[in-house]
Amino acid sequence: MMGNEQRFCKENTSVILDLPAWAIAALNDLPEYLASAEERMSAVLTFARMNFRHKTGGPFAAGVFERDSGRLVVIGVNRVLPCTCSSAHAEITALSLAQKQLGLYDLGAAGLPAYQLVVNWRPCSMCFGAVLWSGVRSLMIAGAGPEQEAITGFDEGPLHPAWRSELAQRDIGLQENILQQEAVEVFKEFSASGGLVYNARLG
Amino acid sequence: MMGNEQRFCKENTSVILDLPAWAIAALNDLPEYLASAEERMSAVLTFARMNFRHKTGGPFAAGVFERDSGRLVVIGVNRVLPCTCSSAHAEITALSLAQKQLGLYDLGAAGLPAYQLVVNWRPCSMCFGAVLWSGVRSLMIAGAGPEQEAITGFDEGPLHPAWRSELAQRDIGLQENILQQEAVEVFKEFSASGGLVYNARLG
Numbered sequence: 001m002m003g004n005e006q007r008f009c010k011e012n013t014s015v016i017l018d019l020p021a022w023a024i025a026a027l028n029d030l031p032e033y034l035a036s037a038e039e040r041m042s043a044v045l046t047f048a049r050m051n052f053r054h055k056t057g058g059p060f061a062a063g064v065f066e067r068d069s070g071r072l073v074v075i076g077v078n079r080v081l082p083c084t085c086s087s088a089h090a091e092i093t094a095l096s097l098a099q100k101q102l103g104l105y106d107l108g109a110a111g112l113p114a115y116q117l118v119v120n121w122r123p124c125s126m127c128f129g130a131v132l133w134s135g136v137r138s139l140m141i142a143g144a145g146p147e148q149e150a151i152t153g154f155d156e157g158p159l160h161p162a163w164r165s166e167l168a169q170r171d172i173g174l175q176e177n178i179l180q181q182e183a184v185e186v187f188k189e190f191s192a193s194g195g196l197v198y199n200a201r202l203g
Numbered sequence: 204m205m206g207n208e209q210r211f212c213k214e215n216t217s218v219i220l221d222l223p224a225w226a227i228a229a230l231n232d233l234p235e236y237l238a239s240a241e242e243r244m245s246a247v248l249t250f251a252r253m254n255f256r257h258k259t260g261g262p263f264a265a266g267v268f269e270r271d272s273g274r275l276v277v278i279g280v281n282r283v284l285p286c287t288c289s290s291a292h293a294e295i296t297a298l299s300l301a302q303k304q305l306g307l308y309d310l311g312a313a314g315l316p317a318y319q320l321v322v323n324w325r326p327c328s329m330c331f332g333a334v335l336w337s338g339v340r341s342l343m344i345a346g347a348g349p350e351q352e353a354i355t356g357f358d359e360g361p362l363h364p365a366w367r368s369e370l371a372q373r374d375i376g377l378q379e380n381i382l383q384q385e386a387v388e389v390f391k392e393f394s395a396s397g398g399l400v401y402n403a404r405l406g
Contacts (some may be wrong), residue, residue: 024212
């Protein structure tokens with residue numbers, strides 16, 4: 001190129017966050033509506049389990065649903081390793097995909113149904129903030145205790161000590177302990193499989 | 204398609220996080236090394252200002268540098284509105300682009316130089332977590348006070364009350380008040396321009 005090569009170009013200044021092929025197929029196999037809390041969490045737990053079994057990310061999944069009707073928008077999975085992106089937690093992936101599908105950055109914009117995020121454990125310190133900024137009106141989690149970190153070794157970071165009341169102050173409803181034991185079983189299977197735990201600053 | 208249309212496909216299950224054309228050109232105009240703290244912050248402030256002047260996102264930018272040499276990896280900008288993605292804060296954009304360029308999810312992996320994130324204000328509650336997970340060894344910010352929220356109206360969310368000591372515990376150095384007044388001037392210009400403040404749940 002005779003000395004006019006450029007260090008930065010469109011290709012090295014863009015990142016793609018996507019889902020593995022099995023997840024797209026599994027999404028197409030789901031019904032359009034998942035009415036109960038347990039049906040929604042069960043689907044999320046299946047994606048969390050399939051994600052590490054397929055070696056396409058860590059044992060975490062998150063689904064975006066219309067809160068009242070149960071209409072499925074999308075389920076995302078953890079993509080840190082395959083996308084080489086430390087922010088590609090399941091919540092960030094799911095919320096970003098839902099916002100793309102709906103064509104808006106605020107799932108709480110005027111005229112929309114209330115949206116719900118369903119996750120297979122409490123959010124980490126980053127994803128807690130991502131929930132606040134997403135516009136969802138409801139967060140459903142399988143559990144919030146120390147089990148996840150104790151079983152898998154994944155660092156959740158310093159979650160804000162008042163995270164529950166901070167959600168409430170922003171009118172984001174919280175449902176806890178939905179299929180908690182089933183969620184713990186997914187973490188145990190992950191741990192027994194010897195899956196990579198990708199905490200930061202391993203150097 | 205005779206009844207076999209699929210609701211989910213590769214196109215609607217992927218998100219692209221990218222930089223506007225002016226930012227790619229501006230990155231190519233920067234020297235490869237920015238030695239001093241002020242030079243690094245000054246470049247970040249220029250990107251923050253250009254971002255809202257070009258209407259390509261909010262008044263925030265973040266740069267990833269080799270901490271000791273000052274080698275520029277990339278500068279990212281806030282892309283919430285153009286990418287319709289509430290997680291596309293400048294820090295997430297910059298860290299994700301840096302990790303893609305370097306081909307790894309952990310900027311603190313063994314054998315790497317120490318990396319630094321330079322941002323034009325303190326992180327929001329989400330980006331605080333993103334800094335922890337990125338592997339950077341150093342965070343440089345222009346300021347951490349109430350000025351940003353007061354001037355622009357952007358909600359920073361409930362940052363962990365012990366965020367400074369949490370960074371220190373994880374061996375992430377913190378440099379504050381680098382070109383603080385210049386950063387405030389960027390926010391004032393944004394505010395005077397009538398730029399959109401995209402806090403969540405505006406409905």
